[in-house]
Amino acid sequence: MDKGISKPVVRQNATHDNVLRSLADLTRRQLLQLLLTEELNVSQLVTIVGQPQSTISRHLKVLRECGLVKDRRLGTTVFYRAHAQALDESDLRTVLLAWLQDQPLPRTMRERLARALQQRSDDSVAFFERLGQRWDELRSSAFGEAFGIEALISLLPNEWTVADIGAGTGFLLQILAEHFRRVVAVEPASTMLECARRRIAERGHRNVEFHRGDLNRLPLGDACCDLAIACLVLHHVQDPAAALAEVHRILRPSGSVLIVEQHGHENQQFYDAMQDLWWGFDPEDLTEKVRESGFEIIARRNLMSPSTAPRDMDAPQLFVISARRSATGNVSGGLAG
Ligand SMILES: C[S@@+](CC[C@H](N)C(=O)[O-])C[C@H]1O[C@@H](n2cnc3c(N)ncnc32)[C@H](O)[C@@H]1O
Structure with a gap:
């Protein structure tokens, strides 16, 4: 038996199991759909999905552990996004993510997502509105x-x-x-x-x-x-x-x-x-x-x-x-x- 081939196959099967299991859950699929569209933090996801923070965090942990989601810390906030680009084309995750991308999200969720994004851009403008002339000092x-x-x-x-x-x-x-x-x-x-x-x-x-x-x-x-x-x-x-x-x-x-x-x-x-x-x-x-x-x-x-x-x-x-x-x-x- 070719040892070089057998080990990765076993590992790959384990990964496939985890991936399939994680996507069997509707909330996780929806989270992933949202994170394919935008980078979002937990509190935004709580508002958009309409579930408690502990539930969202638990689902994100599962998605992250099987390599479907990446995170990035910005100050005290952690942002999440789908790990789509970094994966190999033949990887099961890539295939599933591509499929998910084409699945429609419930209208309420799309509307809440749009509101959350608008809020993010409003917050940024509001910050600079408050800053005004002091930007020059901060800039230099x-x-x-x-x-x-x-x-x-x-x-x-x-x-x-x-x-x-x-x-x-x-x-x-x-x-x-x-x-x-x-x-x-x-x-x-x-x-x-x-x-x-x-x-x-x-x-x-x-x-x-x-x-x-x-x-x-x-x-x-x-x-x-x-x-x-x-x-x-x-x-x-x-x-x-x-x-x-x-x-x-x-x-x-x-x-x-x-x-x-x-x-x-x-x-x-x-x-x-x-x-x-x-x-x-x-x-x-x-x-x-x-x-x-x-x-x-x-x-x-x-x-x-x-x-x-x-x-x-x-x-x-x-x-x-x-x-x-x-x-x-x-x-x-x-x-x-
Ligand atoms: C006002 S400083 C400007 C320095 C630099 N170009 C800057 O923008 O920070 C003028 C410079 O020109 C040099 N300088 C004076 N006479 C010069 C000459 N005949 N040929 C070349 N440089 C000269 C001075 O030594 C000095 O470093």
Whole structure:
């Protein structure tokens, strides 16, 4: 006799007996029908089936023991659902569950189920109604501030090489490193570069290269990046047009640049505190410079509306310019194409 076959058959028969016995009971069949439709907790099942909690719990225990139902704890509540997907197609349970799915439930039960589901969604809306403005605080204390950017970045191809120029302490780097295959950080201040390096090491990323250098002469080869980011950097550079030419040089022919900058302002205190070289930029003027440096503008818009973002120091409003290297590669003003 083939020992490899005989044992599972005995076990399978035992399982079949249990399954058939458990489904011989009408309430258990109805519970299973409900749990094929929705994930429900005991108190919902008590209301829908109209039987005491002890009876429902006992039936659920039987269904769970023969692998027809799975449970999941959420805080103090346990939710149940039918174990349909996880089973083998040839398993008796799969066949019976498929059959049960086609059996009609009594109308009263269907109506109570619909009411229970409506109540669940009403409870959720009521929670947020009560929460109102406090959601902002809860959101950032639970999930932080950056997850929105992290999620949106997933729209971009991860095989890109991305340069963060003037990377500072690596706030953006940590997000870029999560997604892109290769990230290059360029930063002239050694203390900032060290902070960035540590931040990235702590997160265990190995796809970030660090270069001490600046925008006037980037320590990178020609056409090696798909995206260059200059976030709050151009106003620290003596000659923004020359810097843009450098960015153009390191980008592949279809590469893009993302510039975040400050609007022009007259806030002496802010200017002094930030050691800026420029009092921000007029977005129109900077856009024109970007265009003259051989880019096609993709978008330009203001960031961080003052009414929605709490800001200290009366900092100037920010804007973003995104642009792509022109297909022709022509650069006006005598810059290399
Ligand atoms: C306002 S911080 C922004 C840092 C970072 N991009 C961010 O968004 O957190 C400006 C950064 O630009 C760097 N920087 C200053 N002059 C630069 C230059 N000529 N080329 C490249 N980076 C420069 C500074 O050292 C600093 O790290």
